[in-house]
Each structure stands twice: as structure tokens, then as C-alpha cells.
Amino acid sequence: MSVDIEEIIREAPSGLAIRKERDDGTVHMTVDTEGFADLVAYLHARGGRLVSLHAADRRAADGAFTMHALIDLGVIVEVECAVRPDRASFHSLAPRVNAANWYEREVQDMFGLVPDGHPDPRPLVLYDDWPEGIYPLRKDFDPSVPVPRVPREYRFRRVEGEGVHEIPVGPVHAGVIEPGHFRFSAAGEPIIALEVRLGYVHRGVEKLSESIPYRKGVFLAERISGDASAAHSTAYCQAVERLCGAEVPERAEYIRTVVLEMERLYNHIGDIAGIALDTAFAVPAADGLALKERVLELNERLTGSRLLRSVNDIGGVTMDVSREEAMKVISRLVGLRQQFEKLAATMFSSTSMLDRVEGTGRLDREKARPLGCVGPVARASGIDMDARRDHPYAAYRNLSFRVPVRDGGDVDARTRVRVDEVRESFAIIEQALDGMPGGPLAAEVKEVPAGRTAFSLVEAPRGEVMHWIISGDGTPFRHKIRDPSFCNWLGMEFAVRGNIVPDFPLINKSFGLSYAGNDL
């Protein structure tokens, strides 16, 4: 892979790029503002995947904002450029790299840096009544001062034509679910277009993190998206560990792996049950939810927390798994696995169920790739990617597992990918518990030096989580969090087209996205 990288970088258009290797194996390139979009678009065209695109306010130190693009070419390449505050704009990537669309709108909202030539420069993250000219992630924004509210209206995309009507749904929904607004343009029942409007649970997590000491930041990370506590806290801890050069003991890495896979288990089983429930197939839905509850109980028994919280700490983990406990868990898992196989068999042998899921909400590879979709959604659309295998962390490099990929791109494929992943997770947990090495649970953590940059990728149940940190004095100077949902929401806008309105909840369920993780 590294040979490819050399060649790709040599042929890159920007001769001005300054390049350096980091010790974690990533490549770092600095270009001027003009060359930034060209270089990123070039790397993307050479098969790179946009992992994240974000900014930082370094006006105090360097007199400029910086833009950062992370591209996955097998090796992660980080491209950086400075944006002068008096110009406060950069060339938009979105026309060439569709995946950059939401990132650039986010940067525009949070930093006031304007993406020049962006096809859709409306606000994305901030509330509708947020005043113009106030940018929360700039360093001169004081979060303790209340922001005035100004009446503003968000303009939805309009589809016009005979018989086309709009269906507004949300942001408050029936049932205990997160808030999000869906605006359908439909002609009768078939959906012509969908616009997803999020941001209702924007809590300012990234800003908050800049004021929280690293150790406490673990608790914040666990609360970014409640059902991905382990994934987010692992990603955060790993990034901080890289900043301070802490070597996590092997035993801790194995425990992290077990916890991460337990998280995948309960999430996927819950999602599979939810898909059955949304087709009104009540019996497997009830069985699935009961099974999820048993996994949650096992979580509590193993870690003291149903949602696997307070396990991770910077430098390692806070809890141990004894040999006897490990054996007990393994034997419990055997029973759960049998129940799960029964559930999967019931679901996929029902013609009425299959009729609902097959061909519904299709997202093909040609759309999923440019949109930068990740996780089970991408894998169900034929994209073979998984951070556990491609950028191994924790104990994954020592364990054997398969990455299930399917081509259907429909609800059926997304369900089956999850079913296969649950099977793999059972196997991974058994391997990790069985082969757990001895040793300490946590490394000694030195003080985090200021001014360093590090990131970490973790495969959460919904897909790849990224935490990217520039260190400051005792707290992160800038903490960028990229939840997998942020990459997949646009995928859903495309997947629902041509489907009928009553199939939307099922498609939405099969994407299984987090609102809180997206909104931050």
C-alpha cells in the first residue's frame, strides 16, 4: 500500500505541498489555500475516501484559521491549509467531492469560513434563529454569554410540478426517538425527494470539550451518542494516548475490544428487531428486543453499566475481567447465539417480511461512495471497508474475523450485513475473552504536551467514528468529532427516492442513524 501512496503523492498537482511523515504512519501535507481543494479532490479521485473535513481557529498563535482534510488511501493522508481571517473563505470541494457537502456547511456555520462555489450554502448545524456573524467554534466566542435569537427562516428545497405536495414530519415524533425534521416532496405516495433537517440536539460538544480536562473528557465522549459510548470513548482515549505517547497495555486493549463488540451486539440486535417491528412483524421483533435486553444485562454484569460506560480511561481501562467471569460470559454467549440464529431464521424465512425489505430503499455503490457513506450502510452497498481491519486498533490485529459485504444496497442487505456482523461479534468476543493476555490494566499517563495533533478511528456499530484533537494546555485546543451518522444521512436522502411514503420509516430504521451524534 505504501508504494501506491508514494506514487500518488509524487503525481499530485500541488508542487507547493510540504510533506512530512508522522510517527503513527500517517502522511501530513501542508498546502496554500488555493491548492487545498485541488489536492484533496485529486487524492479523492485517486481512490481516497474523505474521512473528515474540518477547521481550527489558530488566529492567536499563527494568525490564521486552518482547514484539515483527512483522506483514507489505505494510509491516512492529512492535508492542511491556512485560511486568512481577512478573507475567511476557501474554494469549495463539494462540486468535485460530494462527501464534502455537509462538512463545508458545518465549517461555514461554526467558523464563518465561506466555501466559495458551494452548491448549497444554507446553514446546516445552527438553529434557525441563530444570529448571523456569531460563530461558536471561534476562540473569541464565549459560550457563557447567551446568544440573542433572531427570527430567520430556513428555506427547504422545493420540488414543483403537478400533484407534488410536501409532507413535513417532525422534529418531534411519536415514540421516544430523537428529534429531526423530514421534508418529503411526494406525488401521491411515491417520494420524489427528501430533505433531512437536523441540528435540534446540537449541544456544542466540540466547544465544551475545549474546556474539559482530558481525563474528564472521557465522560463527555461517552455521552456524544448514548448507544455508542464505548466506541466514542475508545476513539477519544486513543487520540489522547497518541498525543501523550502512552502505550496501552495489551490486556486493556483486549478488554476494550470485548466492550466494543458487546456494544455492536446490542446495537445491531436492537436494529434488527426494530426493522422487524417497523414491518409489523411482531413476534421476531419481541424476540429481538428480549435478546437485546439479555445482552444489556450481560453488559451490566461484565462492566457494571448497561451502556458500557466508565470502562475506558486514558491509558487503559478501569475494570478487569477475571478468568472465571470470562468463562461465564462465554457460556452465556453460546445461549444468546442460538437464540439469535433462531431469530434470524424466523425473519428471513418469512415471505411477507422479505417482500417488505427486498428492493426497498436502495442505495447503490455509485451513490454511496461519493457520499462517503460508512459502516453497515456502506458495506450493504458493496463498499468493503471496516476500520477494525483497515486501520487496526485495540486487539483487532490479533483476532480473526470477516467483514461482511453485500451488493444489494436495500433494507434487506443492510439487515443481513448486521446479522452477519452480529455473528462475527460473537466470535470476536469469544476469541478476545479466551486469549486475553495478563498484565496491567492501564499505563501511566504523562502530561499531554500542547500543540500536537492526533486522531483515532474506531468502528462503532454505525460505522467509523473519528476523533481528532489538537492539544492545548490541559484541555484539547480543538476537538473534532465525526460520528458515522454525519456521513450517512445524505445517503438516506438518496435511498428513499422513488420509494413510497409508508416505506420511509423502515428505510430510516435500516440506516439506524444517530441524531445526537450527527448534531454534536
Add this chain to the structure above:
Amino acid sequence: MIVELLQTLLLLSLAPMVTGAIRSLKARMQGRKGPSVLQPYRDMAKLFHKSSVVSKDSSWVSTVAPYACVAAVVIAAFLLPVVYVGTFGLLGDLLLLIYLLAVVRFFTALAALDAGSTFGGMGSSREMFISSIVEPTMLLSIFAMALVTGTTALGGIALQVASTGLEKVEPSLLLAAAAFFIATIAENARVPVDNPSTHLELTMVHEAMLLEYSGKGLALMEYASMAKLMVFLTLMANIFFPWGIATSADPIALAAGLMAYLLKIFALALAIAVIESSMAKMRLFRLPNLFAVAFTLSLLAVVAFYILGVA
């Protein structure tokens, strides 16, 4: 006359319990305990004590609809033989019954449109789409029974079939019964046509039409649909399979009739619960296929009568 009155009251008062029984049976099939079969009564009592929130954009239609729906269902219930089949010709026949049920649908759909909310509009559009395909099936399957017995009076049909015994188990009867059962599922918003227990507004048919209602209005609307289900189940039990119904008003016959009726209703509730537990809801645009099957069955019932019956 007293018996007729009492049996209709029985039907009307049992209606919430039957809905409760279906829910309870479904819960058991899902491995849950589920609420008691009396829960629908408690829900209604609770709703009657709550105040109603009415959209400021709604008109008198929203106010009148719950009463109109309940009134129409109650009158429909008076047309039915329940435990005892007596002199029914006076009140009206099956044509009146079918149009009383259409009144319920009409007012429900109208009320759903009245407040101008998105989901109400979607619900009534779907309801009308479904019922426009199902209504002919319903008519035709009961007409097949009218043809077999030579009368359109519901009591007359029940009496004839019940008194002739098993001789009347003709292909017509079974075909018509199958068609009517599918119509029952469709008209009462059960799986696989609709999902009565979903919270997903976008997939709803019947429930979407009730979303604007609260308090007393909601209680009445819910009661109307529970009573409507009971009317359909009673039709199923007493028009297609009336055996066991009391043909004279003496206490022993009435007791036997009551037992037979309760058994038949329970069997039908069980059948609905089993269907709801064993399959997923169908795609909206797949429904015409199911209804086409039902319509064909009812058509065959009529054709079978002419081919087999007249000879």
C-alpha cells in the same frame, strides 16, 4: 323484543373486551404478559375524564364525527342477530348495514381532513383507496349469502342457514366467508393491511385519521372502531356460520346461543391474533393484489351459486 335489545347491548358492551382479547393474545404470542383484556375499558374511562384539544382550524365536522360514527355503528349493531334470531325485517337489511358502515368511514375520513394536518390527509387518502377496493368484495360476499337463502334480511339469512343445518355448507358459503374475512381485516385496519399498534405516523392508515382527536372525541372514535370490529366479527359468526344461534326465545336455547356466540367470536379473535403475529404488514401498493383475491373469491361465490345452486 327485550331479547333483541339485550343481545345488541351485549354486543356493544363486549366490543372493547374483544379488542383487548386480541391484544392480549398477541402479547402472549410475543412472549409478553400484555395488559388485561379489560384495558380498553380503562383507557376509555380515562379518556372520558380528559379534556379535548381541538385544532383551531377545524370545523363542526370534527365535533360531530365521533357522535356520528358511534351512532352509525350502534344502529348497525341493532340490525344483527347476535344470540337469538327473531323478527328482524322491521329494522332493515344488509344493504342498510353496509351503508351504515360506510357512514362511519365517511365521517372518519372527513374528520381527518378537517383539521388540515398532514397525517390526517394521508390517512384518509389511504383509507379511501383501500375501501374503494374492499367495499365491492364486502357487498358481493354478503350478496352471495342473500342469493343462497333468497332474502336480504340478516335475520332471515341466519335463520335459514342455521335451520337447514350442514346441508347449506356449499362452496358458495365457504368462498364468501373467506372473502368476507379478508374484507374484515382490511376494514378494521388489522395486519397485514394496517398496523393497529404502530407509532409511525407515515405508515398509518386508520390511526392516522384519529391523530387529531383527544379526550372524549378520541374515546368515541376508538369505541366506534372497536364496535365496528365487533359488528364484522358478529356478521362473520352469524351470517356465514350461524349454527348454534337460538331460534326460539326459551332460556335454554338462549344460553346455548350465547355460548356458541362467545366461542365463535373468540375463535375469530384468535384467528386475527395468529395472522397478526405470523406475518409482516404488506406494502401499501401490494394490497390491491390481496383485495383482488378477495374479490375473486366473492365473485366465485356468486357464480358457484348459479352453477351449482340453481340445478
